[in-house]
Amino acid sequence: MKNNIEKLDFSTILASSVHDMKNSLAMLLGSLSDISSECQARSCSIKSTLSRIQHEGQRVNHDLIQLLTLYKIDKSQYYLNIEEINIYDYLEEISLEYKYIFNDRGIDISLQCDETLYGFFDADLVSGVLKTIINNAYQYTNDKILISAESIDGFIKLTITDNGKGYPPHMLFDQAIHKTASHFGSGSTGLGLYFSSQVAGLHRNKKKYGYIRITNTTNSNVALKGGCFSIFLP
Amino acid sequence: MKLWSLKNKYILIVDDFAGMRTMLRNMLVPYRPEHIAEANSGEEALKAIQDYDFDIILCDYNLGPGKDGQQILEEIKERELLPYSSIYIMTTAENTSEMVMGAVEYSPDDYLSKPFTKEVLISRLKKLLKRKSSLKKISSSTQQRDYETAINFCDDQLSEAPNNRFELLKIKTELLLRINDYDAVEDLVKPIIEEREIPWALLYLGQAYYYQKKYDDAKFIFEDLIEDHPNYLFSHDWLAKLHRANKNYTEAQNILEKAVIKSPKAIKRQQTLAEISFENEDFDTSEKSYKRVTRAGKNSYYLSPDDYSGLASVYLKKGMISDVLETISDMRKEFSHADPLKSMKSHINEAFLYDKLQRKKETNERLDIIISIFLKDPGTITSIDSIEMAKLCYSYERNDDGNKFIQYAIKNNHDNQKAIDDIISTLINLGISNKDINTLLKSRDEVIEINNRGVKLATTGKISESISLFIEAATAMPENHVINLNTAQSLIMHMNQAGATEELINKTKKYLDNVKFTGKPTEKYKILTTSYKNLIDTLNQP
Numbered sequence: 001m002k003n004n005i006e007k008l009d010f011s012t013i014l015a016s017s018v019h020d021m022k023n024s025l026a027m028l029l030g031s032l033s034d035i036s037s038e039c040q041a042r043s044c045s046i047k048s049t050l051s052r053i054q055h056e057g058q059r060v061n062h063d064l065i066q067l068l069t070l071y072k073i074d075k076s077q078y079y080l081n082i083e084e085i086n087i088y089d090y091l092e093e094i095s096l097e098y099k100y101i102f103n104d105r106g107i108d109i110s111l112q113c114d115e116t117l118y119g120f121f122d123a124d125l126v127s128g129v130l131k132t133i134i135n136n137a138y139q140y141t142n143d144k145i146l147i148s149a150e151s152i153d154g155f156i157k158l159t160i161t162d163n164g165k166g167y168p169p170h171m172l173f174d175q176a177i178h179k180t181a182s183h184f185g186s187g188s189t190g191l192g193l194y195f196s197s198q199v200a201g202l203h204r205n206k207k208k209y210g211y212i213r214i215t216n217t218t219n220s221n222v223a224l225k226g227g228c229f230s231i232f233l234p
Numbered sequence: 235m236k237l238w239s240l241k242n243k244y245i246l247i248v249d250d251f252a253g254m255r256t257m258l259r260n261m262l263v264p265y266r267p268e269h270i271a272e273a274n275s276g277e278e279a280l281k282a283i284q285d286y287d288f289d290i291i292l293c294d295y296n297l298g299p300g301k302d303g304q305q306i307l308e309e310i311k312e313r314e315l316l317p318y319s320s321i322y323i324m325t326t327a328e329n330t331s332e333m334v335m336g337a338v339e340y341s342p343d344d345y346l347s348k349p350f351t352k353e354v355l356i357s358r359l360k361k362l363l364k365r366k367s368s369l370k371k372i373s374s375s376t377q378q379r380d381y382e383t384a385i386n387f388c389d390d391q392l393s394e395a396p397n398n399r400f401e402l403l404k405i406k407t408e409l410l411l412r413i414n415d416y417d418a419v420e421d422l423v424k425p426i427i428e429e430r431e432i433p434w435a436l437l438y439l440g441q442a443y444y445y446q447k448k449y450d451d452a453k454f455i456f457e458d459l460i461e462d463h464p465n466y467l468f469s470h471d472w473l474a475k476l477h478r479a480n481k482n483y484t485e486a487q488n489i490l491e492k493a494v495i496k497s498p499k500a501i502k503r504q505q506t507l508a509e510i511s512f513e514n515e516d517f518d519t520s521e522k523s524y525k526r527v528t529r530a531g532k533n534s535y536y537l538s539p540d541d542y543s544g545l546a547s548v549y550l551k552k553g554m555i556s557d558v559l560e561t562i563s564d565m566r567k568e569f570s571h572a573d574p575l576k577s578m579k580s581h582i583n584e585a586f587l588y589d590k591l592q593r594k595k596e597t598n599e600r601l602d603i604i605i606s607i608f609l610k611d612p613g614t615i616t617s618i619d620s621i622e623m624a625k626l627c628y629s630y631e632r633n634d635d636g637n638k639f640i641q642y643a644i645k646n647n648h649d650n651q652k653a654i655d656d657i658i659s660t661l662i663n664l665g666i667s668n669k670d671i672n673t674l675l676k677s678r679d680e681v682i683e684i685n686n687r688g689v690k691l692a693t694t695g696k697i698s699e700s701i702s703l704f705i706e707a708a709t710a711m712p713e714n715h716v717i718n719l720n721t722a723q724s725l726i727m728h729m730n731q732a733g734a735t736e737e738l739i740n741k742t743k744k745y746l747d748n749v750k751f752t753g754k755p756t757e758k759y760k761i762l763t764t765s766y767k768n769l770i771d772t773l774n775q776p
Binding site for chain 2: 019020022023025026027028029030031033034057061079080081082084086089092093096097099100115116118120124205206
């Protein structure tokens with residue numbers, strides 16, 4: 001007998017699996033958020049454990065998005081959707097998503113940005129990058145995370161700084177060798193940085209391309225002392 | 235400081251999953267909206283939307299079988315079911331940017347990617363409500379089709395160094411395109427492009443060039459856009475349109491074939507491909523495209539009986555008679571319970587197809603049905619179709635029926651000399667005698683007489699009589715601008731005296747909507763829509 005089943009291509013399989021998992025996560029996180037508010041009202045002791053679970057749920061979600069996006073970039077199936085974005089509103093929304101969970105863990109997340117600053121980029125992709133970096137900062141920071149933005153030489157620079165012990169020397173070293181920052185080793189931080197540099201490189205205006213930079217801030221006149229990630233978008 | 239709330243807001247949540255609807259409801263309730271309605275399918279959503287002017291709609295993209303979130307949005311926009319101030323948010327588990335961006339005509343006000351937190355939802359709603367209210371003057375003039383005033387409002391806001399400068403510039407460019415002011419589009423858009431190569435700015439510049447017949451300039455822009463932004467499919471559409479205008483059907487077809495692969499669900503693009511490949515005599519591609527339209531467009535507002543008769547015409551060309559007959563029967567099944575306009579159109583297409591098959595009996599049967607519907611409800615047929623029907627009737631020696639269709643077309647266009655001239659030359663070509671033509675043209679005087687009588691009744695205080703006279707006339711000639719506007723005017727005069735009611739407001743809206751301008755709206759139309767808006771306001775005051 002002839003096999004009539006049409007073979008699906010892998011990107012369709014991946015996309016629909018991710019889609020399904022994200023739907024489940026939406027329900028999971030929604031219910032968790034309800035339980036969490038209930039918890040707050042009754043001031044019960046598991047509140048901070050719940051925050052940890054919520055955070056892990058968000059991490060899974062971002063990993064899924066990252067996975068699907070990287071796959072599509074690899075297969076040249078991802079096309080940018082460049083929009084004009086008010087950066088203050090945009091970053092405020094991202095920080096709001098974390099504020100409550102982070103506060104429960106005693107981490108303060110703050111925002112430093114001119115309210116009239118505008119940029120042109122793919123909002124979904126870049127927020128994927130920022131969330132990945134924020135999730136990392138959550139692991140390594142002491143008690144503060146700062147999101148900031150400014151306009152420099154025709155680029156919009158979005159920065160996430162924490163007050164932890166900073167990036168390990170080998171990562172900074174790798175960056176110095178690979179100017180485009182495409183090899184940061186494996187592990188969740190390395191993969192996150194790889195994703196970030198891929199996303200940055202997709203952005204282009206006239207002849208300029210986007211890029212990322214990681215540093216450890218040691219300078220005392222910078223607000224926080226720790227790991228510092230920046231994405232430059234043309 | 236006053237706390238932000240959703241006070242007085244009507245909200246509709248559309249999701250096929252009850253758990254998700256409840257979750258969204260729980261997120262919104264603390265902000266005390268006036269009302270939250272729920273729908274579990276596109277069909278239910280559209281029903282709810284016809285009953286209420288919702289301020290906010292949260293609609294899931296993937297709703298299972300039936301209409302999806304994009305199809306609901308398209309139907310809302312095409313049928314103008316909601317005021318432009320309403321907010322439509324598409325919630326989706328897909329990554330949003332790849333979904334439909336740059337592929338379809340209408341985008342929602344925002345996408346929310348699941349999962350999202352309450353904080354994010356509320357923060358988006360705050361911003362969207364603020365943005366909509368800042369654009370309120372512009373959008374309400376636009377909805378009244380008063381584009382000049384809308385442009386003036388854009389200029390006012392732009393002069394205040396707003397932080398949504400690009401959005402206002404985009405809206406202004408779209409308005410300039412609507413009033414065909416292409417030089418102004420060029421002047422506005424070129425400095426924007428200097429600053430940054432934004433796809434929409436380039437696309438609109440290309441369109442302006444196209445309409446100025448600077449085809450080489452337009453082609454250059456569209457081709458560049460396709461290269462730099464391959465997923466921004468509007469540039470494919472316009473390049474294809476340009477090639478079509480230059481009669482390069484093969485190139486037009488090639489471009490659209492590439493675009494439909496990226497947007498398999500965008501029905502209008504698929505329809506254009508089907509038409510162009512037919513013109514190109516590539517009947518295989520045309521057949522494939524029409525089939526995709528009828529399959530993927532199953533729940534789409536854009537699906538039309540013309541898609542079926544297009545497919546049937548392909549089969550006719552290929553000499554596949556049994557497939558022609560099968561397509562006719564599919565069309566009948568699909569549209570027998572559709573809205574009156576589409577179901578009439580389906581009968582009309584059937585009549586023409588049977589005529590081409592030289593099946594006299596079936597053609598006459600269809601003509602009987604068409605005539606009986608037409609006599610009951612003339613509004614089901616357009617003037618253009620009615621002239622075609624007249625031709626068919628005359629060739630089947632049904633002169634009385636033919637005359638009825640011609641009289642209908644004349645009445646609809648009694649003050650449009652060009653349309654009347656076209657009808658006369660059609661009649662001459664059909665070999666109708668001068669005497670008979672003159673008899674038919676008398677229906678023009680009938681309209682003038684009815685109109686004068688209605689105006690006189692209204693101005694001598696007999697408004698109710700005037701209203702019923704005009705409504706009867708507007709039913710018999712639903713495309714007639716003069717009659718529709720005077721019907722609306724007599725209703726408005728009545729409400730100005732006796733007060734507005736919801737029923738009268740809806741009636742007035744119907745007659746104003748019947749007036750469709752190809753160019754600028756008349757002064758009278760603007761005055762009437764303004765009075766109409768004012769009356770709605772009186773209705774909404776406690």
